[in-house]
Amino acid sequence: MMTNLIAAKLVCGLIVVVSLSSFAGSAETLTHLQIAAAAGALPAAAAPPDATAPALDLAVYHHVSQVTWVVSDVDRVSAYWQQLGIKDIHPNGVVRFPGLTYRGKPDPASVKQITANIGQLQINWLQPVHGGKFWRDQLRKHGDGIRVLSYDVPSPEKFDEQIKYFASKGVDVVVQDSWQGSTGQGRMAYLDTAAQGGGTMLGLIDDPDKRSRPGATIGSGNEYPLVEFKHFAWVVNDVKKVDAYYTSLGFKPLSSIDHNISLDRNYRGQPGNYEMWLGWNRTGDFPFEWVQQITGSDVYVEYGKKHGEGFHHLGVIVTDMDEAIKMITDRGALPSQAAAWKTKNGKGRAVYMDTEPYGGVTLELIYDPH
Secondary structure, X not given: OHHHHHHHHHHHHHHHHHHHHHHHHHHHHHHHHHHHHHHOOOOOOOOOOOOOOOOOOHHHHOOOOEEEEEOOOHHHHHHHHHHHOOOOEEEEEEEEEOOOEEOOEEOOEEEXXXXXXXXXXXXXXXXXXXXXXXXXXXXXXXXXXXEEEEEEOOOHHHHHHHHHHHHHOOOOEEEEEXXXXXXXXXXXXXXXXXXXXXXXXXXXXXXXXXXXXXXXXXXXXXXXXXXXXXXXXXXXXXXXXXXXXXXXXXOOOOOEEEEEOOEEEEEOOEEOXXXXXXXXXXXXXXXXXXXXXXXXXXXXXXXXXXXXXXXXXXXXXXXXXXXXXXXXXXHOOOEEEEEEEEEOOEEEEEEEEOOOOOOOOEEEEEEOOO
16 A cells, blocks of 8 residues: 555656646747747737727718818808808807817817808808917918818717727827717817828717707708819828828728829910829718829919918819809809810819919819719
């Protein structure tokens, strides 16, 4: 009995020694693997995905629901665009923003505000009265113009998620506001994308009242051709850098960057020789265009000298270009620049109407044979 017990203990001891030796060998091997991976000799193991990390929701950025258009004289600008054909216009008087913040600090403000609805887009024309550092700074640095493109979010949770996502990419909230609506608290935020993103900020809107009234902002009563904007465009210094910036934030790269030499170029009544790089984003419900001027005098050079990088024009589709030109000319805007292109379906034309003196934004008429 004693002999058997001693033998059993010896066997157990040997098992423990062998196990410890194997563990030590495994630990040593693991250390070498880790060193090799760190040195690049072996691929390092991929970190497990963080299920809690916020993600960019591209569906949010499919449709621009609102533009913030900052001007020095809101009555003059809105009256002019009403003359051009935007009739669904609503003066809001002086609107106060007691809870407004600028870069995290209180910035209570009041503005003279007029809203307009064109298709499914809401225009907010704002003339700062008191406070509102962002709006005032934009006027001082860049003059009148569209400064924020805002997108509706489907829920408060999605609003918070997108704010956290951009923060993880180093994009801060510049302006934030909240208000108490009839069905819950509303919020808005402007994101700090202007410096690298072509001069315009992205905005987010969490408005439970609007969600409870789908279709409430669809414009009606506007006169052709200003019934719906189908094209947004910017003037930028370097379209490739703008593309790289938005791509770094998780947006899809521009679908193309084309060297454009249009047909039938005309600049303020004279033959034009301008050329541009045109960057196209076609992921939303209508095209975005990023224009980098290459050579020649044109309206892009004019805009850059006056405003810097930024939102240049709003485009509308027309069925008869000559008729549309006459119509808008009769309402108070002359052509400033024109160009054409050929497709298998015919000849397309684009004509800019000189609306820039009334709000810093040009109206583009587009005839596309497609």
